[in-house]
Amino acid sequence: MRGVSWRAGLIAIVIVVSAFYLIPPAERINLGLDLQGGIHLVLEVQSEKAVESKMSRYFTELRNRLSIDDIRTRTFKRDGLRLTVTLHRPGDRGRFLSMMQNYPDLTLEREEGTPPTFAYFLSSQQVERTKEQAIIQAIETIRNRIDQFGVREPTLQRQGERRIIIQLPGVEDPSRAKSLIGKTALLEFKMVDSQANVASAIERGRAPEGLQLLYEVSRDRQTGEVIERTPLLVKREAALTGDNLTDARVEIGDRFNQSYVAIAFDSVGGDAFDRLTAANVGRRLAIVLDGVIYSAPVIQERISQGRAQITGSFTLEEATDLAIALRAGALPAPVEVLEERNVGPSLGADSVRQGLISIIVGFALVLIFMAIYYKLSGAVAIMALLFNLLILMGALGFFGATLTLPGIAGIVLTVGMAVDANVLIFERVREELRLGKTIRSAIDSGYGKAFLTILDANVTTLIAALVLLQFGTGPIKGFAVTLSIGIVASMFTAIFVTRFVYDFFLHRTDVRSLSI
Amino acid sequence: MEIIRPDASYDIIGKIKLFVGVSTVFVVLSLLLLMTKGINYGIDFTGGTLVQVQFKEAKPIGDVRSALAGLSLGDTVIQNFGSEREFLIRVEKSSGDIKGVESVVKTALIKKFGKDAFEMRRTEMVGPKVGADLRQKALSSMLFALIGILIYISFRFQFRQAIASVVALLHDVIITLGVFSLSGKEFSLPIVAAVLTIIGYSLNDTIVVFDRIRENTRASRRAEFSGLVNKSINQTLSRTLLTSGTTLVAVLAFLILGGDIISDVAFALAVGIVAGTYSSIYVASPILLAWPEPARRGSRGKRSSAAKA
Numbered sequence: 001m002r003g004v005s006w007r008a009g010l011i012a013i014v015i016v017v018s019a020f021y022l023i024p025p026a027e028r029i030n031l032g033l034d035l036q037g038g039i040h041l042v043l044e045v046q047s048e049k050a051v052e053s054k055m056s057r058y059f060t061e062l063r064n065r066l067s068i069d070d071i072r073t074r075t076f077k078r079d080g081l082r083l084t085v086t087l088h089r090p091g092d093r094g095r096f097l098s099m100m101q102n103y104p105d106l107t108l109e110r111e112e113g114t115p116p117t118f119a120y121f122l123s124s125q126q127v128e129r130t131k132e133q134a135i136i137q138a139i140e141t142i143r144n145r146i147d148q149f150g151v152r153e154p155t156l157q158r159q160g161e162r163r164i165i166i167q168l169p170g171v172e173d174p175s176r177a178k179s180l181i182g183k184t185a186l187l188e189f190k191m192v193d194s195q196a197n198v199a200s201a202i203e204r205g206r207a208p209e210g211l212q213l214l215y216e217v218s219r220d221r222q223t224g225e226v227i228e229r230t231p232l233l234v235k236r237e238a239a240l241t242g243d244n245l246t247d248a249r250v251e252i253g254d255r256f257n258q259s260y261v262a263i264a265f266d267s268v269g270g271d272a273f274d275r276l277t278a279a280n281v282g283r284r285l286a287i288v289l290d291g292v293i294y295s296a297p298v299i300q301e302r303i304s305q306g307r308a309q310i311t312g313s314f315t316l317e318e319a320t321d322l323a324i325a326l327r328a329g330a331l332p333a334p335v336e337v338l339e340e341r342n343v344g345p346s347l348g349a350d351s352v353r354q355g356l357i358s359i360i361v362g363f364a365l366v367l368i369f370m371a372i373y374y375k376l377s378g379a380v381a382i383m384a385l386l387f388n389l390l391i392l393m394g395a396l397g398f399f400g401a402t403l404t405l406p407g408i409a410g411i412v413l414t415v416g417m418a419v420d421a422n423v424l425i426f427e428r429v430r431e432e433l434r435l436g437k438t439i440r441s442a443i444d445s446g447y448g449k450a451f452l453t454i455l456d457a458n459v460t461t462l463i464a465a466l467v468l469l470q471f472g473t474g475p476i477k478g479f480a481v482t483l484s485i486g487i488v489a490s491m492f493t494a495i496f497v498t499r500f501v502y503d504f505f506l507h508r509t510d511v512r513s514l515s516i
Numbered sequence: 517m518e519i520i521r522p523d524a525s526y527d528i529i530g531k532i533k534l535f536v537g538v539s540t541v542f543v544v545l546s547l548l549l550l551m552t553k554g555i556n557y558g559i560d561f562t563g564g565t566l567v568q569v570q571f572k573e574a575k576p577i578g579d580v581r582s583a584l585a586g587l588s589l590g591d592t593v594i595q596n597f598g599s600e601r602e603f604l605i606r607v608e609k610s611s612g613d614i615k616g617v618e619s620v621v622k623t624a625l626i627k628k629f630g631k632d633a634f635e636m637r638r639t640e641m642v643g644p645k646v647g648a649d650l651r652q653k654a655l656s657s658m659l660f661a662l663i664g665i666l667i668y669i670s671f672r673f674q675f676r677q678a679i680a681s682v683v684a685l686l687h688d689v690i691i692t693l694g695v696f697s698l699s700g701k702e703f704s705l706p707i708v709a710a711v712l713t714i715i716g717y718s719l720n721d722t723i724v725v726f727d728r729i730r731e732n733t734r735a736s737r738r739a740e741f742s743g744l745v746n747k748s749i750n751q752t753l754s755r756t757l758l759t760s761g762t763t764l765v766a767v768l769a770f771l772i773l774g775g776d777i778i779s780d781v782a783f784a785l786a787v788g789i790v791a792g793t794y795s796s797i798y799v800a801s802p803i804l805l806a807w808p809e810p811a812r813r814g815s816r817g818k819r820s821s822a823a824k825a
Contacts, residue, residue, distance in 0.1 A: 034777075042646065044612075174639065175619055182614030336612035340641040347568070347637040347777075354775035361773055362766035369762060373517050405778050406706050409770060413713065413785065416766030420720065420759040427755040434522055453727040456672055457720035463664040464716025468709055471657035479709045 004507055007500045014492070015387070018394025028397035032404030034475050035352050037345030038169035039177060043142075043335040045162045050134035050333035051127050055081060058103060060237055071096055074115070081127065082109075086117040105130075134332040135162050142166065142181055144328035149180055149321075163338065174342040176317060184290045184334045185325035187242030187310075189276070190214075190234040192284035192296050198231050212236045214286065216293035218313040232296060234286045239276050241330075244269025248326035250319045251309075259319040260311040263326065270306025278302040287312075289322070341474075355408035362415045363389075370419060374426050376515030380501050381422035384493040388418045391489040392482065404478030414486030420457070421494035424450045426516055439514045443502050447495065454495065458487050520754035528797065529746040529805070535798035543687055546694020553697050558704035559606065559640060561654070563647035565589075565617040567605045568638035569625065574600035583628035587620060598776040602637075610643050617641065638777075654708045658689075661715050669719075673726055680803035681722045684795040688718045691791045692784055701780050710784035717763070718792020721756045722800045728752050729804070745801050753797070760793040 022028055033040050059078045066073060072088035083106065087096060093116055100106065106120040122130075139158060146154045146168065155167045171177045193211055207213045216230040247264040265273055276285075277299050286296040287310050294312035314322065366385070370378035392414065396403055429446030437445070465487065468480035505511060528535070559566050569580075580603055581594050590608030597604040611617050618639045625634060642650070662682060669678035689711055696703055728748040736744070764786060771782035 178614050337614055338643045339646045342639050344637040351775055358770040358773040362769035365765045366762050409778055409781055412766050412770040416763030419762050423755055423758045453724055457723045460665050460719040461716035464661045464712045467657050467661040468712050471653050476705055476709045
C-alpha cells in the first residue's frame with residue numbers, strides 16, 4: 001500500500017514530539033488560577049487623580065517659594081488645572097518669571113495689567129503625559145510590592161489605557177495580598193491643630209481654612225473591625241511625605257510586643273524632619289496613611305538622626321506589609337478594583353480531581369460504546385482518541401497554554417466529539433460494504449466520501465471556538481484553547497491515523513472480513 | 517450492532533407539519549419565558565459579589581442568612597452549594613475598594629461563627645463597568661460566530677442552506693436559553709462559552725444531512741426533492757444519533773461528576789446537543805423544502821411540475 005512508511009514516520013514523530021512537550025506533566029501543564037488557587041485582579045489606575053495631585057503639589061511648592069523669595073502677591077489661586085497669580089509689586093515680574101522657569105509643565109496663558117496678573121495652565125499634552133507616567137509608575141510600584149511579598153510566577157499586564165491585570169497563583173491569604181497591592185501607601189506627616197474646635201468642625205461638616213478633619217482609627221486585632229474613631233483637625237498641607245524615605249522595616253517593641261515600622265529619611269527628609277520636630281516640641285504630629293491617621297504622638301524632643309517610628313494598632317502582618325508598601329513607594333494615583341476572582345487552593349484541588357474523574361469516566365463510556373458498536377474498528381477509534389488526548393496535552397505544553405476548569409470541560413467535550421469523525425467514516429464504510437464492495441474499496445470510499453463532511457462539520461465548531469478565543473478572558477479562553485486543539489487534533493487522529501491502521505493491516509495481511 | 521436498520525425509511529417529511537409545530541411551540545414557549553421570567557444573569561453581567569464559603573460542619577442556612585442580615589449589601593441570595601456545609605452567597609453590591617464586599621461578608625461571618633469555623637473558598641467580584649463590558653462582548657461574540665458560520669456555509673453549500681442552518685441554530689440557542697430561564701440557573705460567562713459551542717457543534721449533524729442531500733441530488737437529478745430529503749435524513753439518521761450520543765454521554769459524565777462550579781456549563785451543553793440533534797433532523801431540512809432550489813427554479817418544466825404532483 002502506498003505511503004505506509006512515511007505515514008508511520010509522521011505518526012511516530014507526532015507521538016514523540018507530543019510526549020516531549022508533555023513530560024513531566026506537572027511542570028509542562030500550566031494550571032489556571034481556578035485549578036491551582038490564586039487571585040485574578042483587574043485594577044484601574046485613577047490617573048486623573050495623579051494630575052490633580054500634581055497640580056496641588058505645584059500650588060503648595062510655588063506658595064512656599066514665593067514666600068522664601070519674598071515675592072508678594074495680591075492673589076494666588078488655583079482653579080482646577082489653572083493657576084492665577086497677581087503680583088503685589090510690578091518690579092517682581094522678572095524674578096517671578098525666572099522662578100517659573102523651574103515649572104516648564106505649566107504653560108503661560110496670558111499676562112495682563114500692572115501690577116501684572118499671570119494665568120498658567122497645565123496643557124492637555126501635559127495632562128496626558130502625567131496620566132501615562134502615573135500608570136507606568138503604578139505598574140512598576142505594584143510589581144515591586146509583589147516581588148517583595150514573595151509570589152511564585154506572578155503576572156502583571158497592562159490592559160487598554162489604564163487597566164492592570166494581575167494574577168497571583170497560589171496565594172493563601174487573598175485579602176492580605178490584595179490590600180498590599182491596592183494600598184496607595186501615601187504617607188504624610190501633618191501637624192495636629194489642638195487649638196481648633198473639632199466638635200464644631202464635625203457639626204458644620206467642614207474644617208476651618210487650611211485644616212482638615214481626619215480620624216485616628218484603632219482596630220480590633222482579631223477581626224480588623226474598627227473599634228474607635230477619634231476625630232482630629234490637622235494641617236491640610238503635609239509637613240513631610242513618604243517620598244523622602246530610604247528605608248522602612250518592621251520592628252517589635254520591647255515593652256508590649258507591639259510591632260511598629262521603623263522608617264529612615266533621606267538627607268532632605270531628615271533635615272526637614274529635624275526642623276519640624278525642633279520647632280514643634282510638645283505638639284502632636286499626625287502620621288497619616290492614605291487619609292487615615294495611624295497615630296498622632298506628641299513630639300517629645302527634636303529628632304535629628306532622620307529616623308522615626310510609625311506605631312498604631314496593627315498586627316505583625318500588617319506592619320510587614322506596610323513596610324513593604326513604604327519601601328516600594330506610594331502609588332502615584334489610587335487604584336480601583338474593577339474585577340476580582342480568587343479561588344482557594346482546596347477548591348482548586350477539588351476541581352482538578354473532579355475534572356480528571358469526569359474525563360476518565362467520559363472516556364470509559366465512549367470506549368465501551370465504541371467497542372460494542374464497532375468491535376475492532378471501535379478499538380481503532382479509541383486508540384485514535386487516546387492519541388488525540390496525547391496531542392492535546394502536548395500542544396498545551398508546547399504553547400504554554402493554561403489549563404482551566406472550563407478547559408477541562410473542553411477536553412471532555414473533545415472526548416465525546418473526536419469519535420464523531422470515526423462514526424461518520426464507519427457508517428459510510430458499512431454502507432459501502434452493504435452495497436457489496438470489497439473491504440479495500442469500501443474503506444477507500446468510506447474515508448473519501450466522509451472526509452469533506454467531517455471537514456465542514458469541524459470547521460463550523462472551530463469558527464465558534466476561535467470567536468471564543470478572541471472574546472474570552474482567563475478561564476473561558478482555556479475552554480476555547482482545548483476545544484480548538486482538540487478539534488484540529490481529531491482531524492489528524494480520527495482520519496489520518498485510523499486510515500493508516502487500516503492500510504497497514506490490509507497491506508500486510510489478506511483480510512477477509514472487517515470487524516466494524 | 518445497529519440502532520437504526522440500514523433499510524429504515526421513516527416518513528419524516530410526511531409528518532413535517534407535526535415537527536414544525538412542535539419546534540414552533542418550544543421556540544415560542546422559550547421566547548415567552550425569556551420575555552416574562554427572563555434570564556437569571558450572574559454577577560459576570562450584572563456586577564456584584566459572589567462568595568463561596570465552606571464551614572467545618574453543616575450549618576442551617578437560616579444561620580448564615582441571619583449573620584448577613586442588616587449589612588445593607590443589596591439583594592442577597594444565599595444557597596447551599598453541593599453540601600450542607602457549603603454555601604454560595606451572592607450579593608448585589610460590588611466595591612471598587614481594595615478590601616471589597618468580600619471582607620464585609622467575612623467579618624460578619626467571623627462575628628457569628630468564629631474565625632476558624634469556615635473557609636472562604638472562592639470570591640468573585642465584578643464591578644458595574646466590567647459587567648457592562650462583558651455583556652457587550654458576549655453578545656457580539658455570538659453575533660460574530662453566527663456570521664462566520666453563515667459565511668462558511670454559504671461558501672461550502674448554498675445561501676439557502678446557510679440560512680436553514682442558521683435558523684436551526686437560532687432554534688437551538690433559543691431553546692437552550694428558554695430551558696435556562698425555566699430552571700432559573702445562573703447565566704454566567706462560562707455559559708456563553710457553552711452557547712457558542714452549541715452554535716458550532718449543533719451544526720455538525722445538519723451538515724451531515726445537507727451533504728447527503730447534495731450527494732443524492734447529484735446522483736438522481738430527477739427524483740422528487742422532498743422524497744430525496746426524506747431519504748437523506750433516513751440514511752444519515754444512525755450517524756446523527758450516534759455522534760450526538762457519544763458527545764452527550766461525555767457531557768453527562770461531566771454534568772454528574774465534574775463538580776458544582778462547572779455543572780451548569782455541562783447542563784447547557786447537554787440541552788444544546790439534544791436540541792441541536794432534533795433541529796438537524798426536523799428543522800433545517802423542512803426549511804430547505806420551503807425554499808425552492810435556484811437551479812431547479814431556472815429550468816421550470818417537467819421536473820418542477822412533477823415535484824408539485
